[in-house]
Amino acid sequence: MQMLVFMLWINRKELLSKIKRRKSSCKTPIFFPLNSNYMVTKIIEEIKTFTEEICIKRTLKTIYAICLCTIEIHHIVCPSCGVVGEFIFWGYYTRMFVWEDILEEIRIQRIFCKSCRVTHSILLSCMVPYSRFSLSIHIRIVQCKDDQELFDTWYTIGCISFDRVRNIRSQYFKHWKERLTVLKIVFDERLVFRVFKGYGRQFMQIHATINSLV
Ligand SMILES: [Zn+2]
Structure with missing residues (x-):
């Protein structure tokens, strides 16, 4: 099991700027490759702590955005082929989730492994795949x-x-x-x-x- 180390030195201004840039980059068209049945799941607890440190409103959408800004996809071992450093961001799809009794629409980011050409979805550990309930x-x-x-x-x-x-x-x-x-x-x-x-x-x-x- 590989745990990613979060860069806690990122200050609030830098983070909000990253989220803004990320939001604008999400306007790229949705693309669905053939092989897209894999998932990687990020532990949510560290991100929740991070939201408290930077005093940002804690919603699932916010936490997911922080996850995308801080996740080091180049350090993730591909669950499909075992190669490290070949992931690139690759479109998204939307899902409705109920978290802490609030229904939110989340853009689930896909990442693409250039080595095995398989697409993976990035989920949080508070999510249950194929279910909208946390x-x-x-x-x-x-x-x-x-x-x-x-x-x-x-x-x-x-x-x-x-x-x-x-x-x-x-x-x-x-x-x-x-x-x-x-x-x-x-x-x-x-x-x-x-x-x-x-x-x-x-x-x-x-x-x-x-x-x-x-
Ligand atoms: Zn791969």
Whole structure:
């Protein structure tokens, strides 16, 4: 597992300038290459701390923008071919996400490996691939002990139907409960690291798409 080192010396002015430039560069047309079924996931906790240090409003959109400004794509090992330093930014697609009970549209950045010509999406560790609901929402739902607690949890979340809540819970029992038991993984701050290490994907990710933690 490779952890990227953040450049905490970047001051607020420089960062806002970078975000502005990044925003304008996002006007490039969306391009979908044939091979685009890979993902890299960035740990969100370090970025959240960074937003507090520079006193910027903490939304998922802001955190994602900071991730793109600080991520060193030239240091990322390609999950497809294992080569380092061949990634370039390569268009985007939009997704709706619910994070901290707020629904936001996020432009998911793609990166392209010049070595194997495979495209990857950059996600954050608070995101569950193929789901608009954040990892914390998934965890709150799957930890409910009975129907009453599930109903109470659903009532406090908002932005989600009760059918979807039940669906997430059934997906957990079908695909993940046994996996956690086998590796003795518990719901603590190491959950994401241990799931990625054991299964090469995000917790509650249903499809077996290659997903690498960076
Ligand atoms: Zn590659």
